Amino acid sequence: MPQPARWMTRDFVFVPPPAFLDVVAHAPERFELRPSAGSAGRSALFVLARDVAGQLDLDADLAGVATDLFGAPVSGGWRTEAMQLFGRPARRGWGALASAGAEVVELTLVQGKGGRIWAFGLRALAEDHTPAARAYENLLQGLQERSSPVSAALLQSQFDGRERKRLAGLEADTCVDDGVPGPFDLAWDRRYAAALGEQDHSVVAPLMAEAVALVEEPYGPPLPLGTSRIGGGPDLPPGAWPVDARGLRHPFLMQIDLAEIAAACGPLSPLPPSGLLSFFVHGDSLALNTVFTPPGIALVAHPLTEALLDASHAAIAMADDLPPATPPGPLPCEEGDYVTVEVMDDGTLRFAHSPDPAWAYGVPGAPFDALSDDRFATVATARLRPARTRSIDLLAAERRIESSGIGSLDDLHEAHDASLRAVTGFHPDLTLPQIHQMLGHAALADGWDGRVAAAEQARERGHADLGDPDAWILLVRVNAGSVTGREFWDALDLTIMAPRADVAARRWDRCLLLPG
Structure with missing residues (x-):
């Protein structure tokens, strides 16, 4: 069509x-x-x-x-x-x-x-x-x-x-096909089996894993605190927002309500049954901060505005130009400065909007908490609606076709693309809501298995206990081109990998963010 x-x-x-x-x-x-x-x-x-x-x-x-x-x-x-x-x-x-x-x-x-x-x-x-x-x-x-x-x-x-x-006449057909099978329908196993050159659909089962689809919904009622969403500002306990050495806050990526995941998809090992996972990304190296807020902890909303984004851009430039040995105290404010800065005794920076209304992005003279990297932040936000789904180990399926010489890579990829529709029902490709993923399988853009790439990085960082690819799970895969207009430049998509044992132990400091 x-x-x-x-x-x-x-x-x-x-x-x-x-x-x-x-x-x-x-x-x-x-x-x-x-x-x-x-x-x-x-x-x-x-x-x-x-x-x-x-x-x-x-x-x-x-x-x-x-x-x-x-x-x-x-x-x-x-x-x-x-x-x-x-x-x-x-x-x-x-x-x-x-x-x-x-x-x-x-x-x-x-x-x-x-x-x-x-x-x-x-x-x-x-x-x-x-x-x-x-x-x-x-x-x-x-x-x-x-x-x-x-x-x-x-x-x-x-x-x-x-x-x-x-x-000159309509370019598109108006027919609508509502006959897309659900994600657990055996029709997908049969289609994948045919792509692998097999008649018995049972050969597909070892390649499949249960996963969670996170479907973006940009439109709807105002979201309660702690709702799963991407973009905007986070909901966090006071003092929990990760910062850099100068006290600038790292940009918020997304948050996931694990109780909402469990309610929609059932218990999914090794994820906790409840709590809020919040992700922050910053720097050219795509550094990741993961914050886990246990259930029952009071949350505070931190809205992100265009004025704050603009002011953060100015604050970042000032922080980059500031000599490391600058003594504590307020820096001189010149006409044309969008923000003012004061160096605190501990070396952190305190920012305020310009006192001159002609230059202030926000309320003149009002303090604000600046972001450390405005490239990965966006005012736009979308709710993430969880749905139970499956994902195929695409790399393993490709290797099977390449090693056996049986099957079709084109048919495999067409089946994989079409299966995304099974989560939300029929939509033409251009109107399909953006879908992110938790757990299951996902290949990186360069053809690497995320588990292999994470294990290699762990060995380089001296984590000998994480050098086995099987020690890693796909925690979240964030696709670029979302309804929030978010882009990750040459990083393409973002894949967050986590050590399986760490997740089971509620430890989050060794999660890795991989591009592609």
Whole structure:
């Protein structure tokens, strides 16, 4: 089936759901999604991104944005609830149009980045609402925040070029196949066996391992403390955030609620049945800090804002330029400094936003805790929904095909890619939510087995008890290109390996982060 096209705004990328593939671009950042070419009046989805003058009030501005988007006001008022998208505050509202006919509407209004407004809408006849609402949810969960800006010229080019193609006829088929078997269906064993050149599917069982799929959900209700998620800032006990020698905080990667894993997937040895695992990554060497918070410990939210990211960038530059022997005390503040710094008696640094409102990223003069490395941090966040799944030892399967000369590597990789759909059901590839992984098998991008690479690093670091690859397990595999717009540059994906015995003993200081 041909894949639907990706559409860009300045801030995010969206892919039309399979049932709404005809995209009408009314402006470079204003779109209407219809079921088919030329259709109008029964159901439509809407996407809008634009600058706003002044401060956006999600509750007060919802009705005005809805009237602009749908072309008619809502009668009888709105039912609303608080939501979030990429960790940003949002409101979702439901209502009925005042126009003729039983038309219902939904609107999600988001406080976007850089003082912008993001709006996503649904308009449908009452009898069409259920399938349209399903497509609307698919649209919101498939959004991906951009990690780099898009020029106005590129958006205009998209607007002009895609509209010409649309007028020439739809490029994508609208058929939807819901027949993807679940991850534990024997259909996958039979398909893998065929790729290995075997007829008996039982040969696949030794290559499979139970695993946890962590499916990103960027849209939904505000998350309680300690919820499994990626991006943003961590939930930690006071004083638990890892820091460098200067007191700068290491960037947060993700956190995983192990009780949520156990509830969704059952007990999984050697993982603890509860507690919060938090991961932090920093430096060119991809240094890793792992923090385990036992259950029952009070957590504190540490929200990450764009102002804090910008201020951290300035703070890092100042810390890098600071001579090691700088005496304690505040450093001179010059016009144009975004932050001020004071050297403490223990050598750590204390930062504040510039006292000059013209230069301050945050509240002028207010102190803040700077990050040690702003490259791996992102304001955008997505909930991680755990689901029980299986993974195949792809390297072992490849070696079997290469050594025996029987089977097909292409068929093996196609089966592996297709099996990812079994976790979330059918989606075209471009709308498949990003899925990370706990436990099971995962090969590194360079063809190495993560267990072998971890054992080699352990030997280099003098950990003789960890020199056997079988001593290691895949703890978490973090895939780049997530809905949070996170990139790891030439590291590609990130794989966190842990000693099996350490995890069983609740020890986390020897976990390793491997690129690829």
